[in-house]
Amino acid sequence: MNQTDYAQLDRDDPLAHKRDDFQLPPDIIYFDGNSLGALPKRVAEVVNKTTATQWGGDLIKSWNQHNWVSLPTSVGAKIAQLIGARADEVICCDSISVNLFKVICAAMSAVGSHDRRIILSTRDNFPTDLYMVQGVEAFLGQQRCELKLVDESELIDAIDDQTVAVLATEVNFRTGRRLDLAKLAEVAHSFNALVIADLAHSAGVMPIQLNQWQIDYAVGCTYKYLNAGPGAPAFVYVNQRHHAALKQPLQGWFGHSRPFDFNPDYQGAAGIQRMLVGTPPVISMQAVNAALDCFDGVSLEQVRAKSLQLTHAFQHGLACHDWASEFELISPPQAQHRGSQLSYAHPHAYQICQALIDRGVIADFRAPNYIRFGFAPLYNQFREIQVALEQLADIMESQSYLDPRWQQRLAVT
Amino acid sequence: MNQTDYAQLDRDDPLAHKRDDFQLPPDIIYFDGNSLGALPKRVAEVVNKTTATQWGGDLIKSWNQHNWVSLPTSVGAKIAQLIGARADEVICCDSISVNLFKVICAAMSAVGSHDRRIILSTRDNFPTDLYMVQGVEAFLGQQRCELKLVDESELIDAIDDQTVAVLATEVNFRTGRRLDLAKLAEVAHSFNALVIADLAHSAGVMPIQLNQWQIDYAVGCTYKYLNAGPGAPAFVYVNQRHHAALKQPLQGWFGHSRPFDFNPDYQGAAGIQRMLVGTPPVISMQAVNAALDCFDGVSLEQVRAKSLQLTHAFQHGLACHDWASEFELISPPQAQHRGSQLSYAHPHAYQICQALIDRGVIADFRAPNYIRFGFAPLYNQFREIQVALEQLADIMESQSYLDPRWQQRLAVT
Numbered sequence: 001m002n003q004t005d006y007a008q009l010d011r012d013d014p015l016a017h018k019r020d021d022f023q024l025p026p027d028i029i030y031f032d033g034n035s036l037g038a039l040p041k042r043v044a045e046v047v048n049k050t051t052a053t054q055w056g057g058d059l060i061k062s063w064n065q066h067n068w069v070s071l072p073t074s075v076g077a078k079i080a081q082l083i084g085a086r087a088d089e090v091i092c093c094d095s096i097s098v099n100l101f102k103v104i105c106a107a108m109s110a111v112g113s114h115d116r117r118i119i120l121s122t123r124d125n126f127p128t129d130l131y132m133v134q135g136v137e138a139f140l141g142q143q144r145c146e147l148k149l150v151d152e153s154e155l156i157d158a159i160d161d162q163t164v165a166v167l168a169t170e171v172n173f174r175t176g177r178r179l180d181l182a183k184l185a186e187v188a189h190s191f192n193a194l195v196i197a198d199l200a201h202s203a204g205v206m207p208i209q210l211n212q213w214q215i216d217y218a219v220g221c222t223y224k225y226l227n228a229g230p231g232a233p234a235f236v237y238v239n240q241r242h243h244a245a246l247k248q249p250l251q252g253w254f255g256h257s258r259p260f261d262f263n264p265d266y267q268g269a270a271g272i273q274r275m276l277v278g279t280p281p282v283i284s285m286q287a288v289n290a291a292l293d294c295f296d297g298v299s300l301e302q303v304r305a306k307s308l309q310l311t312h313a314f315q316h317g318l319a320c321h322d323w324a325s326e327f328e329l330i331s332p333p334q335a336q337h338r339g340s341q342l343s344y345a346h347p348h349a350y351q352i353c354q355a356l357i358d359r360g361v362i363a364d365f366r367a368p369n370y371i372r373f374g375f376a377p378l379y380n381q382f383r384e385i386q387v388a389l390e391q392l393a394d395i396m397e398s399q400s401y402l403d404p405r406w407q408q409r410l411a412v413t
Numbered sequence: 414m415n416q417t418d419y420a421q422l423d424r425d426d427p428l429a430h431k432r433d434d435f436q437l438p439p440d441i442i443y444f445d446g447n448s449l450g451a452l453p454k455r456v457a458e459v460v461n462k463t464t465a466t467q468w469g470g471d472l473i474k475s476w477n478q479h480n481w482v483s484l485p486t487s488v489g490a491k492i493a494q495l496i497g498a499r500a501d502e503v504i505c506c507d508s509i510s511v512n513l514f515k516v517i518c519a520a521m522s523a524v525g526s527h528d529r530r531i532i533l534s535t536r537d538n539f540p541t542d543l544y545m546v547q548g549v550e551a552f553l554g555q556q557r558c559e560l561k562l563v564d565e566s567e568l569i570d571a572i573d574d575q576t577v578a579v580l581a582t583e584v585n586f587r588t589g590r591r592l593d594l595a596k597l598a599e600v601a602h603s604f605n606a607l608v609i610a611d612l613a614h615s616a617g618v619m620p621i622q623l624n625q626w627q628i629d630y631a632v633g634c635t636y637k638y639l640n641a642g643p644g645a646p647a648f649v650y651v652n653q654r655h656h657a658a659l660k661q662p663l664q665g666w667f668g669h670s671r672p673f674d675f676n677p678d679y680q681g682a683a684g685i686q687r688m689l690v691g692t693p694p695v696i697s698m699q700a701v702n703a704a705l706d707c708f709d710g711v712s713l714e715q716v717r718a719k720s721l722q723l724t725h726a727f728q729h730g731l732a733c734h735d736w737a738s739e740f741e742l743i744s745p746p747q748a749q750h751r752g753s754q755l756s757y758a759h760p761h762a763y764q765i766c767q768a769l770i771d772r773g774v775i776a777d778f779r780a781p782n783y784i785r786f787g788f789a790p791l792y793n794q795f796r797e798i799q800v801a802l803e804q805l806a807d808i809m810e811s812q813s814y815l816d817p818r819w820q821q822r823l824a825v826t
Contacts, residue, residue, distance in 0.1 A: 039469035095691025097665030128666035135664035230695035251548035252510030253541035278508025282643035
């Protein structure tokens, strides 16, 4: 693809104007929105206003006056629109890991059978997903809960009548491979097993239809393609058919039906509210609220269409180079089978990644030897792919990645 | 006490200059720092900087460049100085409710005996503390965990060899009564039981000596007397003697010994780090970090001395009035037996509280009929007590609290 083509793609991009919603540093090409989304300008404003005007000015009265108390549900309802769920099926709270614990326990409680104890997942699922199941397993004992791990390709066939729930991430964090959640739910339900979906790498970047796909539970994060800031509160979805019997052990006062009665006995609120635990982190949640407004007037079909174009352009742009064969594409070669990222294995992945960052092209490294390029359709441009590939070509041809500066790894990679 | 006395107390106050650290609205007297602390000016600055400069400018690189990754431990170490703990015994994370779950489970695991299953607490403990135990109870079954509730006055005598742990809040949220945690730990340990202390209403307002008192576990919140903002991340303390065997079921990737190896098997980090679960909420945690700097150059003995003076001045100022007998002081009458609040029962507590708020005096209401006045020594002034009592006198003498505007209760009281 030549220079003209990239420029033409930008001119034809119906989402091009959305880049103005974001504060992006000049001279940086940011292909790491799959790890930490960029700052929406409105979020900076809202965070300041929440801090200085609401907290600073209206103090405790803000809980009513600025509807702080209903933020988890109102923000949840906005997220619901992006993942094909009903407004009352999604709530914003805690971290994705803590929410995983809740839904793993909720699924065990919903299935109820003492004959079943298997939580089925994939060996290369994001580790915290597996760790949270291992935590439940250690706590309850393996006679009540056991994590079973299989390869991603074997997942559907491994579901059986011992399965309590399948815990699957829609888009794999390493490879970007996309699982067919609808198919997974169909098979799981045929065994009376449930599905817990992790949407960390898909929410906000592809159309998700949790209701239509009949997903039972889901969790997701807001700091990647939803651009709500580092460690921003996560979300949790519970299909409405599980609301009446919903049980999870993190019974905090914000999940009580009448928290301000201060009654010593827990009585869970109706529906999704029962997933709340402690006092909501207001400043962070206002950030999520504002960040979601970047999706106003945009359909996820448009976002997905651009995402497919972006990964396609990068993949084929890289493939033209002589050194391309050094990079092993570990993402599915066909764009429709992956999320919005491309991952390549290379023996010097860490150093190449650092050399790119040094030149203002931000990608990331994942152990043991992967370099990931994440594409955020709301702000990435096609011309950035062109520049990034020029820089990468220069790094590869000059072997400048062998610079001793990049031999020592940083704490967070 | 006459006008001259209040003014003199302010002139003699060694903490008077600290008020300048806070952004307080003019014409507001804020006696609700026990619910939501006021905004420290430096927090507003740090929140803006973290959002616009760090996240917005340095993006993903900030995890290393701005030490985001070590915030839970560095902020924890700062909190440790305020609660008489070692730097490596405290970490900042999650909500107080979620942290309660971790320490309840950790205590059960540490005691280990299958003969013991009682978590002992008080009927009027803050409800979320009780709900979290009820969650463990429901999840594990009463054969492994059972919440036993007694009156506060019976707590020490109720400890026996069935007790896994005593869960006690140092300062009662309703009455302000202060428990003797050192005595509690002494008795509990004599039965080989453990102590979990909730410091929500004491951290930052009185000297706490967790190590000296031999407290096993503690949780606390940062948005009351630590002034870190609505729903700011909480903290958790684990006495160093429990570190080696520390186990808790919320095993997230940030509690892993090598999170960025992305290994599918959980291996807990050493010590207090094992209490971490998900990705830290950076913006909120930078707020905690900055808020703690308000304690620079201040000793908690000074804070406590002023707190005792404040509650004493309010109590005795109120008692001079004809209508004082309508208010039943439910806080201990002697200042040393309470935290930094005064609570009064009154049949019209809700309406009186609303009438005060309407006149710019912010107190709060707690069901069924309590009005609470919280005193924050870092920013409250003695002259504010004088004005608040003048307003209260006018409300009581005119019976303006009977205004129909205040018949309907707000969502958050």
